[in-house]
Amino acid sequence: MTTVRDATIALMRAHGMTRIFGNPGSTELPMFRDFPADFDYVLGLQESVVIGMADGYAQATRNAALVNLHSSAGTGHALGNLFTAYKNRTPLVVTAGQQARGILPYEPFLYAEGATEFPRPFVKWACEPARAEDVPHAIARAYHVAMTPPCGPTFVSVPVDDWDRPCAPLTPRRVASRAAGDPALIAEIAEALASARNPALVYGAGVARDGAWDAAIALAERHAAAVWIAPFAARNPFPEDHRLFRGFLMPMRDRIREALGGHDVIVTVGGPLSLYHVDGEGPHLPDGARHFLCVDDLGSAACAPAGDAVVADARSFLSALLDGPAPEARTPPPPAPPPPSLDRTSLTDAWLLARIAALRPAGSIIVEEAPSSRGAMHDRLPITLRDGFYTCASGGLGHGMPAAVGIALARPGEKVIAIIGDGSAMYAIQALWSAADRRLPISFVIVNNRRYQALHGFGRLFGLAKPIGTELPGLDFCAIAEGQGVRATRVDNIAGIDAALAASFAADHPTLVDVQVAQGA
Template sequence: MTYTVRDAFYDFCRSVGMTTMFGNPGSTELRMFRDFPDDFGYVLALQETVAVAAAAGHALGTGRAGLVSLHSAGGVGHSLGAVFNAYRDRVPVVILAGQQSRPMIRHRPFLGADEPAAFPRPYVKYSHQPERGEDVAEAIAEAYRIAMTPPRGPVFVSVPEDDWDLPAEPVPHREVRADFTADPAALREVADALNAARSPVIVVGPGVQDENAQDLVVQLAERANAGVWISPLSGRSGFPEDHRLFQGFLPPVRSQLAARLDGNDVILVLGAQVFTYHVHDEGPYIPEGARLFHFDCDPAQTAWSPVGTSVLTTIRGGVRGLLELVERSDRPAPPVRARLAVPEATDPIPPELLVETLREVMPADAVLVEEAPSSRDLMHARLPITRPGGFLTTGSGALGWGLPLAVGRSLASSGERIVCLIGDGSIMYSVQALWTAAQHRVPMTVVVINNRGYGAVKALGRRIDLPTVPGTDIHDLDFVQVARGMGVPGRTVTKAADIEPALLEGLGHDGPFLVDVTVAADDSPAYEPWAR
């Protein structure tokens, strides 16, 4: 029998452990599915955003690249918000898109993509339609290696449908080892600055979690007696938030961020952009007289950072190098972060009470996936993430990511419960993911913070003295009925006394469960707590 492109593709995927495919099939992908291997799984998503985000969640849970099949130009177009999030959040996803057969391409056929490789750019690390069908499997292997090389991210390959049946050769085995460390002189400069600092501080970004470097960062912070902040709008945690040195979350506003770091003379940023801002204002990027050092594996990001000295390194390699050079310090430790008081149980329900109750009842090994922009600050203030991998969200802001991300992470669960804390506006961007959750009986509890509108947009409006923003009210949605229609049971909560029993029911359910909690609306402006 002839060894085909299809055979070479599946053999390669099998060799790297990429045997779960997420997708929404169409006509131009049918030949890829001939003799679909028994050792592969196909996870059906009812919309392409869901397919990409679920593959990303699976990748974050397994540590391996996610595999996605999309349908030609239309399917790729549907998915691009999730592709954008995967790119900004550095999640390795190998995206395949069907294309009409090669003899038809020049005639601009129905479902054909005119410039398929250009379509997802610039939000992929690699994008290609091979010139020859015989080269498809090796192009996918190259894409995979690029996806998994720091900084990791999504890649894209367009495959004409008639390529799959062509004869091919097996993909040769290759590996890329990419744990690299900065020049010793650069590490010595940073270590000397930390050793001589009066009040150093570390800013932890998602790159710390991406590289499983949290243990090393804890060692470095304790040795230097340095306070630790999470970078603005980070898609991961990266430092135990119950640690005595943890200081909180930096705001995405330039002047407020600089004010938070006032008094620190040396700032070390690890695996984060310097810095992510959401709204513009003037002022210095960092306090006057402070020195900033930045570790990251992305040469593009280190090149455009507006302030400080950037060091090109993987986080594990760079922090390991610093641990050999930084001396144990007896300088005074920063003050311990205060624990907020638990709000009273009143009706209508304060969103703070919902988050506090979730903190009390959520299993210790649960993974929290969040997409509730108007409640994110209070969640960070009241629900500490204490273990690696315990928190996921989007670092880019395109909605529709959280629910399918949670589904994909649930499919990679080894027994831990996945809790998706999501806004009533956010969930409707990709509510179809509930059906996929039901089909696979994933261990997921969805908690809807229902403030009956796009609360974050309203808050940003109030920040610029715009008290009323059109199109930001959401009424007459019954999320429990929607979930039940997709096979997910649920419960509606409107009274404070019912929060705990509803959450316990949802967390203990065998399979997915949705809890819809109606909360009081917040009329404060965005980022106002940081301005006080």
């Protein structure tokens, strides 16, 4: 007799979801009866860590990852990183246990009331199947919805007694959903680019998600166009050492106008141009500029404040532009100015990031969650390789450390360098245990300024002389790491930084370097 569990396991195997990320509870245990030998259960010590690991793994494999949570309590713990996965456009199939159907009318212990409503709006689809035999079909639908652009998490609540019920086998299906966009508007954009006097391309994370790295480079070179990175891009869409690269757009209306001033045609691909972080006034674009936007979801296209928009995947869109008319000969834009000289008298975050750039192994992957050091990272740590960078698209904290674990699992043998702020690290520090348990070659580098540095900068915007609740004295990251099985070193001076980083980068197991950087203003 085929059971719900048998049918579901076969379905997951067919879709390549044989690695399950979870933190088990009582209502999930029957799912794993006679756990198959070809499946791998990745344990996280807290549910937000579980989602973060699955997020990194799914991004790196470009396939949905399966997550198993514990009813309402576990889902609640996971919501912060579920929000981040939603903003990252990461395909996840999240399952959560529910109490037995026979006692649900009595509001039993550890049941989930309104299970499908709880994770919304940060899942694309949610379901608690009406019958046990509907569970495999619900998980199949959750997979296809998660993998349909714009990708994102889905959620299925499964009563504990469903797994052993009889069920007919389910034949796996394929669902193709790549959007090519409107040909007439794409042809108009191609013509505008070809006839532009001074075009600019703005690339977002969607270029990386859609595997459009080569097409993005080819389009820029064909049109001799300046290339900018869209505000808060969570992936690297273009090599930052390329002669046409101009930098990162700030999430402020006036700064975007200033950076793009002088360009007559601006084409944004793979992410919004208008992802602002502070309020602003005036036009959204420089005077006289035409703007065209390509994103993979109608919502982002519809809410854009200016310009015409195409709903399409980045690779199809860029390929269509490359098939368009050839431009006239253009003089390439002038090179971007170099960053200011480094302060060589103290261990700043800029110095640390410059040394990471100099010492990192070839082909290493950067995972970042150090918001107050992002400007220094842009200046000092160029990302030059396809799929070489991952960060958090939501602005929430607690994603970077577990995401590094998931990425290392997805890309075995490659060095992962996780650059994490001290404040950020404490949101998901249990990820260190999972890294040690799997003996993953991750270098966790803590940018330790002993406070929530980013809030000091925002405090000045709001006229606060000294923000409250922002100081973090006394955290011993080496002790925390060693207690979870990760070797750790503390550095508090320039003289010691190179040796500590080099030893960490050479290790074939997880290590942590706690770098005590100078505090900013």
